[in-house]
Amino acid sequence: MSDILLGKYEAVIGLEIHVQLATKSKLFCGDSTSFGADPNTHVSPITLAHPGTLPKLNKKAVEYAIKLGLACGCRIERFNYFARKNYFYPDLPKGWQTTQHTTPICVGGTITVKTENGIRDIQMHHIHMEEDAGKSAHDIYEDSTCVDLNRAGTPLVEIVSEPDMHSADEAWQYVNEIRKIVRWIGISDGNMEEGSLRCDANVSIRLKGDTKLGTRCEVKNLNSTRNIKKAIEYEIERMVKMAEDGETILQQTRSFNADNDTTFSLRDKEEANDYRYFPEPDLAPLNLSEEYIQSLKNSLPALPKDLQQKYQTEFALSEYDAEQLCAEKEIADYFESILPLSKHHKAIANWINGPLKHYCNEHKIAFSELSLTPQQLAETIALIEEGKLNFSVASSQVLPELLKDKTTSALEIATTRNLLQTSNNSELEEWIEAAIAKMPDKVKEYNKGKKGLIGLFVGEVKKLSKGKADPKKVTELLQEKLAQNANNC
Incomplete structure (x- = not known):
């Protein structure tokens, strides 16, 4: 489709991101949330909704939800409660989902994204807590569906944005930032392959200059950032073509086919009143004190955007270097651990963003698994700055030896292998x-x-x-x- 035709319309996109919280047990009972167990082994009478069983709220899940809200600049609702969302799924035994409706625990907030068109704040609507459903498998037996209830009752937060994005790239960046934050503050692993982070995209179009929202379609259960971007791009083009052909865009729930990068209709979209929400009678409302919220705020680590600003202003690092150092919390933590040992900030950044990241990528290990100690790196940098060792030699010949032995030093290796520079x-x-x-x-x-x-x-x-x-x-x-x-x- 031509850019001219696409330029006639404006896409309006809102995202609903489901994040599985990294608690050891489920939202309302003590069943394990660990991934990869045999089907239907992490269940109990509460998960199975046996008569007479009662839920008990997981305090750690509440803590994680509040931390996320604070990290995103949300207002924390001091008084909030759960509701029953009524619908039938074969993998949710109760026949309803326990969620929050009229009183989400976090309201408002923003996520800052950086796209080719510049930096902007994406407005959030709210974050609420809810339980996950189980999993249905349709491809094991030809004439039967298998149900695994291990995931049923797992604690989630649903992060609902305003319809405030206007391109697939903005949406893609927004999801990446959410994933980075939940991993950074330690409330989720954000693993999309295991379903720890999933996304529903609401997409509509309108003529440029219009303020009224168009008819939206929701694309469900997008489980990779690539699929999110591709699904939104396809939906925008599909809707523009329908509008140009004079067709009526119907409000639908759709799914994404990753084999050919297209979406297809599942059903007409439900409205909120179809779910017959009402307050959950078996759970007491939450009354959050100022002291409790402040204690959680004080426990948060420095956030990526704050560290990036610090590295640029205090250490005179470039915007690129600062962003790379804050790409993951483990990398920023490693950088911070070397600061007391060396004042050569640019050299530290060069080593981390260069040879060390390359080594981790090549060996497919996380940065936290790197065996090079801060002391070893600081000593190596000192030798280079003193003119005793060449950077190229240090990275290609000394570094591999340092990674094999935490007790040795760059000076010992360079001396033994006759690698020290000469000024003779x-x-x-x-x-x-x-x-x-x-x-x-x-x-x-x-x-x-x-x-x-x-x-x-x-x-x-x-x-x-x-x-x-x-x-x-x-x-x-x-x-x-x-x-x-x-x-x-």
Whole structure:
């Protein structure tokens, strides 16, 4: 579809993100929430909705929901309660879902996203707590559906945005930021592959300049950031084509087909009154004290946006370096652990964002699993800053040895393997003479004004010395030697 036609319309997107909280037990009983157990083994009379059983609220789930609200700048509702949302699912034995309706625990808030069009705050509507349903499997037996109730009753927060996004890219960035925050503050692993984070996208279109919302369609259970982006892109194009063809857009619930990146209709969309909400009579309302909320606020770690600002203002790091250091909390924690040991902030950032991230990606390990101690890295950086060790040699030859042994140091490895740089003029002059003799044509070009070739000579000396030559000293001596050659010509 042409950009001109798409430019005639404006997409309006709202997201509902379900995040599984990292509690050890379910929202209203003590059944385990661990992933990967045999089907129907994490169940009890409460999960199975046996008559006479009563729920008991998981305090840790409440704590996590409040922490998320505080991290997103929400207003915490001091008085809130649960409700019954009535509908039938074969994998929810009670016949209703216990959720929050009229009194969500967190209201308002914003998520800051950075897109190709700049930085903006996406407005949130609310965050509420609820329990998850189980899982139905339709592909095990040809004529039967299998139900696994292990997940039934798992604690969730549903994060509902305002219809405040206008492109698939904004929505994609919003989900990434939500995932980053829940992982950062430790309330969820955000693992979309295991269903810890899922997303429903509400999409509509309207003519540019209109303020009235168009008919929306909801695409359910998107389980990867790629699928979220693709589903929204497809829905926008589908709706624009229907509008241009004069067709009526129906309010629907749809699903995404990842095989061909299209959506398809599941059913007409329900409204809130179809669920017959009413207050849950078996759970007492929550009355949250100011002291309790303040204690949770005080327990939150420094958030990514605050650390990024700190790294740029206090340590003079670039915006890119600061963003990369705050990509994951484990990376920021590692950076923070080295700060008392070294004041070379830019060098620390270069090592973390360069060789160390490359090593983690290559070996498919988390940054928290890295065996290099802060002390080892600080000592390595000190050797480089003192001119005793070359960065390239340190990253390619010393680092692999440090990663094998937490008790050794860069100095010990460099000394044993004869890798320490030399500033001895006689040694350096031998390598410089050899480099100059190897490239007589380049020497002539240099003497004719191509001073940028100095890097070529320095690189050759580096090769000849196997990284032992001090680049700064080599550059000085090369400039002197090449000047002498020019005067002798």
